[in-house]
Amino acid sequence: MDGPQSFARQDDRLAAIADPDQELVARVARGDPDAIQALVSAKLPRMMALAGRLLGDPVEAEDVAQETLLRAWKQAPRWTPGKAKFDTWLHRVALNLCYDRLRRRREIATDAVPEQVDDSPGPDRGLMAQDVGRRVEAALMALPERQREAIVLCHYQELGNIEAAGLMGVSVEALESLLSRGRRALRAALADLGPAAEGERR
Secondary structure, eight states: OOOHHHHHHHHHHHHHSOOTTHHHHHHHHTTOHHHHHHHHHHHHHHHHHHHHHHHOOHHHHHHHHHHHHHHHHHHGGGOOTTSSOHHHHHHHHHHHHHHHHHHHHHHOOOOSOOOOOOOSOOTTOOOHHHHHHHHHHHHHHHSOHHHHHHHIIIIISOOOHHHHHHHHTSOHHHHHHHHHHHHHHHHHHTGGGTHHHHHHHO
16 A cells, blocks of 8 residues: 555655656747747647637637647746646646636626527538537537546647646546546446547547
8 A cells, every 4th residue: 555655755766756847848938940830830739629628719729729828938948847748737727718708707697598509410410420529529619628628638729637636726636536437427328339439539
């Protein structure tokens, strides 16, 4: 059984892990155009995927991803290695920007009936894989925000539980509870899809 000393040693090992982005960020800080392009190429799709799955809006997701990378470029000269991985910091910035947009959505009061979107497959969208993808994304967006965030960080962004819990400001136990409830809800919503939905969620 793991005790306090074991966890302390694990923390020491994690602290000793070098940030894979450290050299790239240092080059960005020096104004190296190749490094800036490399940072954008590596991180922009990742931030767009995160924001897209949390917000469910590709236009907003692109805005969030671009703002995150802009802040990364501005922060690079002041970045202090060792406190956190740069990728973790990027996730934190993107999450905060997503939170801002979700909060604004909740604050906008409207009596207008939302326009109904026709989700039925069109003649050129009848492929099963496309239908499964839409169902998975819809089920993900139907989750409570914190459950969706936990699923996105751990399953789609492939962050470890400790890192994801730190980003969300919860304990690992609380994160695992959110993951468990989120997975159950997704399984229930997608039960009729069987293994196809499992592949989409990975």
